Amino acid sequence: MSEWNLLTLVGADRPGIVSRVTRVICELGCNLGEASMIRLGGNFTIMMMVSGEQPDEALLAALAPVAEEMDLRIHLDPSHGGLHHHLVPNYQVRVVGADRAGIVADVTEILASRGFNILELESDVAGELDRPVYIMSIQGYCGDTLESLDAALAPLRERDVSVDVSPVDVLIG
Amino acid sequence: MAILEILKLPDERLKQVSEPVESFGQDLRDFIADLEETRQAGPAAVGIAAPQVGRFQRIVILDVSTRPKTPNNGYLVLINPEIVHWEGYAMGREGCLSVPDYTGNVIRATQIRLKAHDAEGGLHEYAMEGFEARAAQHEIDHLDGLLFVDRVVSRRTDLYRRKVYKS
Known part of the structure; x- marks a missing residue:
């Protein structure tokens, strides 16, 4: 179990994806870090850092019903948090x-x-x-x-x- | 002289609206010396406002003169500053001593005129453009309890100068 995970979700865009997904994560007791969420070519795409309070299996199991209902594809990568180290563009x-x-x-x-x-x-x-x-x-x-x-x-x-x-x-x- | 403690987000006091300065005495000048020392001690800040160190009075220090190719009015102490004219707008990236490890894009007027008193109480009017105008707006926001994070716009919103596209 790593300190943070990079969670990727992709599915046809519709209202409510963000709220449903983040509520599930919150109820598991996990925190969110940096995130990028954007509509790309009719899909809504989410990539976000999720803290690793729960085993990967628990996170994926908890998200499964939402993913099924909203037709989202999910991918989870272990990751270093690396928060508070923003690089500034010049x-x-x-x-x-x-x-x-x-x-x-x-x-x-x-x-x-x-x-x-x-x-x-x-x-x-x-x-x-x-x-x-x-x-x-x-x-x-x-x-x-x-x-x-x-x-x-x-x-x-x-x-x-x-x-x-x-x-x-x-x-x- | 002393380096003062900088209030940092999410300190609620940063949202406080500061009061005008009414007496231009030695106490004010001593405080300005401390404020300047605090600005110099931090990471290359071009300005600092009194509420950032927990003094809720309309006092700002501004100095963009050390930056290359930047039009400027030199080292400025701005007491009770008031922007009396705005022109143009541009997006630029800002950070803040009170908001560690975050920078964001903010739209600001590109040319301003402002009136302010100096530490002795004399009234001046300054014309500012570009980076200095941006810095003044950023600091005056502090006096009204606003941080740049209250004004950040999406990084995708491209309001940088545009080039004419030749098709």
């Missing part, structure tokens, strides 16, 4: 381009080659049905200067992808 990268294969790989390969650590990546497909536009926002940490990061990404601009790097200035007050 760069924001925004990418907008006509939707085409490989756009994410192209951008992130360049970032990885500069040692850029992605802390958060969100992307959406927008635009008209027949002319989709891919929009991606990345926040992360990189030891490189803004100029060298920008220069590394420059080749993408020749391929009709708009890439914008800007510093994330964190104000402490």
Whole structure:
């Protein structure tokens, strides 16, 4: 039994998923840590840290009725809590381009080659049905200067992808 | 001189609305010296407000002058500050001495004008932009019992400057 678990739930989006799932977890005496919950392509997806007061089997057994009723798929991974160790991004990268294969790989390969650590990546497909536009926002940490990061990404601009790097200035007050 | 204790979330006192300063005496200047020492002792804060150390008076210290390429008015003591003009808005990431280990995105006006007294009671008007304007709004919020966590917007809400997309 580990200190924390990473619980993943995915199912067709409908109202009430979060409240039902979190009530079950609460009644088991487990705590929630960091969580990401978002609608993706008609599914509702939940990834959250759940404290390990209960054995994995007990957690899964308690969630089974809700999962069955709401048609959710469940996955549980043991995990270190790692709470209270937030990494703060120093760069924001925004990418907008006509939707085409490989756009994410192209951008992130360049970032990885500069040692850029992605802390958060969100992307959406927008635009008209027949002319989709891919929009991606990345926040992360990189030891490189803004100029060298920008220069590394420059080749993408020749391929009709708009890439914008800007510093994330964190104000402490 | 002393380093004062910083109140931290979820301390209810951080929600208290602070009172205007009415006497500009030595006691006020001594407190400002302690407040500045406390700001300097922490993790690179560009501002601090009196209620963060449990003194519920409308006193703010602001100093973004040490940051590169940041327009600023220098080291400022703002007593009874009042924002008299707002313009533009932008999202930016903020953290706070009173909220350890959390940063979040907050929308703030990009240009402000504010009136405030100095430690001797003299009245000044300042024009601020960008980072300094953001810092002033963050600190003045403390005087009204607000923390940046009360204003955090979704990280997905992209209100950063946008580029025109060439199709």
